[in-house]
Amino acid sequence: MSFKIAVIGDKDTTTGMALAGATYAHVHAAKDETLAKLNEFLTSDEIGLIFVTHRVAEELVFEFRQMMRTKRLLPLVLRIPDKTGYVPKVDELQETIKRTVGAEIVVKKDGE
Amino acid sequence: MATALAVSPNRTELMKLRKRLGLAQRGHDLLKEKMDALVIEFFEAFRKIQASRTKALEQLSTAHRALSNCFAVMGTLETVQATRETKRELQIEISSRYLMGISIPAVEFGEVQRNALTRGYSLHMTSSVLDEAAREFERALGLLVELAETEAAAFAIARELEKTKRRVNALEYILIPRLKGALKFIMMRLDEMERENFTRLKRIKAIIEEHR
Numbered sequence: 001m002s003f004k005i006a007v008i009g010d011k012d013t014t015t016g017m018a019l020a021g022a023t024y025a026h027v028h029a030a031k032d033e034t035l036a037k038l039n040e041f042l043t044s045d046e047i048g049l050i051f052v053t054h055r056v057a058e059e060l061v062f063e064f065r066q067m068m069r070t071k072r073l074l075p076l077v078l079r080i081p082d083k084t085g086y087v088p089k090v091d092e093l094q095e096t097i098k099r100t101v102g103a104e105i106v107v108k109k110d111g112e
Numbered sequence: 113m114a115t116a117l118a119v120s121p122n123r124t125e126l127m128k129l130r131k132r133l134g135l136a137q138r139g140h141d142l143l144k145e146k147m148d149a150l151v152i153e154f155f156e157a158f159r160k161i162q163a164s165r166t167k168a169l170e171q172l173s174t175a176h177r178a179l180s181n182c183f184a185v186m187g188t189l190e191t192v193q194a195t196r197e198t199k200r201e202l203q204i205e206i207s208s209r210y211l212m213g214i215s216i217p218a219v220e221f222g223e224v225q226r227n228a229l230t231r232g233y234s235l236h237m238t239s240s241v242l243d244e245a246a247r248e249f250e251r252a253l254g255l256l257v258e259l260a261e262t263e264a265a266a267f268a269i270a271r272e273l274e275k276t277k278r279r280v281n282a283l284e285y286i287l288i289p290r291l292k293g294a295l296k297f298i299m300m301r302l303d304e305m306e307r308e309n310f311t312r313l314k315r316i317k318a319i320i321e322e323h324r
Contacts, residue, residue: 002203005253016179018195019242020249021202021226048206049219049260074206076217078260081169083176093161093263096270097154100277 003048003075006041008034012083013053023047028056035063042067047075053082119294121301129298133291140283147276149212150269157266164262168255175248182245186238194242199232204257211265214272219261225250 006024007017014025024047026037034056041050057064057079068077081087119125182191205220231246 001206003206005202005204005257012176012179012183015192015195016175016245016249017253018200019179019198019231019246020253021198021200022253023200023202048204049257051256051260073208073215073217076206076219076260076264078256078263080172080256083180087169093158093266093270096267096274097158100270100274 001048004046005049005051006044006047006075007051008038008041008056009051009053009080010055010082013051013080017051022051028053028059031059035060038064038067042071042075042077044075050075050077051080052077054079054086054088055082058088119298121298121305123302126295126298126302129291129295133288133295136283136287136291140280140288143276143280143283146212147273147280150273150276153211154266154269154273157262157269160262161259161266164255164259168252168259171248171252171255175245175252178241178245178248182239182241185241190238191242191245194233194238197233198246199230202253211269212272214268216265216268217261219257221254221257225254 004023005017005021006026007014007022008026008028009017011027014027018025024041026034026041028034038050038052038060041047052064071077119129179191186194203221207218207220208215209218210216225247231243233242
């Protein structure tokens, strides 16, 4: 199956991604609007991958997490840093593993 | 902690319980093995993520720098105008593969990189910095798509790991102790009944002897 790519983020990110060929883009302004758009993207059968900037994801915290939990396998959602390179300190994957395995995973470089 | 199951103390029940306990223990062992395998898989995925994440994020920041440059040289409005003219129909192929019974997305994509002619904006209205920005973003997009795939896989594994862990714990700390408790209860009860019977017989024997 072929899928298209969608982006939600600030102006720069959406512009850049649009230049690279992402089909759908939404510039985040108001929370409600972005949520509605995200919902639309998530339920679309056409879209296979959604990029959301960390900043936007953080602004939608609760709803975003809820959506991630209830979404189908597709589309995939990837959080990306925006222009300023902002990445939250807490890695969600790391957190999940800490909760389940009870140990943190530290990957060492080869030769260490 | 483990409250005993409500069972009637007899031999049939005992046999049934033994069977259930055996099954529960076998299930527990299997699930534990599954969990170990999942942890190994997760390690693998995690390592892959770390490698591709740094690469992708670096590329993305390079792309942003190129875009800022483009905004500065061409002007914001013109750049945005150019994106409107750009052909935006990048397609990625997503299928799913199965790993230990979890379906994991597998992403494939053709050539993300295009040349200036196929991008769709008019060449004589735009500057070469726009080409530069577009090229960098295409490169970043390719890396990000890969990252998305591995990250989705890792999340799927983590979710499954959580579920498996829960099941293992439920078996280990709730079901198996309960079954064991019930088994013990029945065994004690049966022994007690046997002792009661023994004394009863002794008593009857004594009474009969008295009457003789």
